[in-house]
Amino acid sequence: MSLDLEHIMNVLPQRYPFRFVDRVISFNEGKREITCIKNFSMNEYFFSGHFPGNPVVPGVIMIEAMAQAAILLFGALKPDVAAQKPDFFLGRVEAKFKKPVYPGDTLVIEATAAKILDSSGIVEAAAKVKNGVCAQTTIAFGVKINT
Amino acid sequence: MAPKNFEVIKQEVKKAVAAIIEIPESKLTDDIKFIEDLGIDSMMALEIVASIEKKYKIVIPEEDIPKMRCLRDIYNSLEKKL
Numbered sequence: 001m002s003l004d005l006e007h008i009m010n011v012l013p014q015r016y017p018f019r020f021v022d023r024v025i026s027f028n029e030g031k032r033e034i035t036c037i038k039n040f041s042m043n044e045y046f047f048s049g050h051f052p053g054n055p056v057v058p059g060v061i062m063i064e065a066m067a068q069a070a071i072l073l074f075g076a077l078k079p080d081v082a083a084q085k086p087d088f089f090l091g092r093v094e095a096k097f098k099k100p101v102y103p104g105d106t107l108v109i110e111a112t113a114a115k116i117l118d119s120s121g122i123v124e125a126a127a128k129v130k131n132g133v134c135a136q137t138t139i140a141f142g143v144k145i146n147t
Numbered sequence: 148m149a150p151k152n153f154e155v156i157k158q159e160v161k162k163a164v165a166a167i168i169e170i171p172e173s174k175l176t177d178d179i180k181f182i183e184d185l186g187i188d189s190m191m192a193l194e195i196v197a198s199i200e201k202k203y204k205i206v207i208p209e210e211d212i213p214k215m216r217c218l219r220d221i222y223n224s225l226e227k228k229l
Binding site for chain 1 (some may be wrong): 190211
């Protein structure tokens with residue numbers, strides 16, 4: 001099953017300039033896995049400051065990209081809840097950073113559900129570029145439906 | 148998984164729960180209520196459930212989670228599943 005950009009836009013509350021998933025390339029319901037990509041072009045607004053003359057994707061942006069993949073995974077596994085446009089909020093993040101990500105890199109984010117409930121979730125994610133894993137994280141998040 | 152003495156499992160669970168909710172094990176009695184007495188929120192509950200599932204390779208259904216109101220409830224549920 002592949003989810004299109006329109007679906008992403010429907011599930012993800014984030015918008016430009018804070019949307020860090022370009023596309024979902026696969027979703028495996030049985031394995032509870034989703035794979036997303038984000039292309040970091042030189043035009044990203046944060047490269048001018050992080051860092052001048054030495055552009056590197058900030059680690060917090062990589063965490064945000066993995067958290068957005070976690071939201072998409074939640075939306076794919078719990079479509080009825082996601083359809084109610086809930087708020088998603090981070091509870092806890094554990095992260096390891098292994099390699100820098102540069103302008104021109106395509107980040108491939110693989111996110112797997114450790115546990116997903118209607119009101120919260122724990123997702124394990126890895127962000128990769130072609131030469132290997134750049135970051136790994138475990139994200140616990142809450143889901144609150146606005147009444 | 149090789150069968151473990153259930154008392155050992157209880158100690159492991161107690162240690163894990165105390166670490167997640169950040170209280171000393173000595174304060175975590177078998178009957179102290181997670182929500183009323185310890186203020187555990189839904190996300191901590193999820194972390195407890197996920198850590199138990201991962202460690203003992205079991206699945207705790209979503210509808211069973213609200214029934215786990217204290218450590219003893221977790222022990223009773225685990226004893227049936229292991």
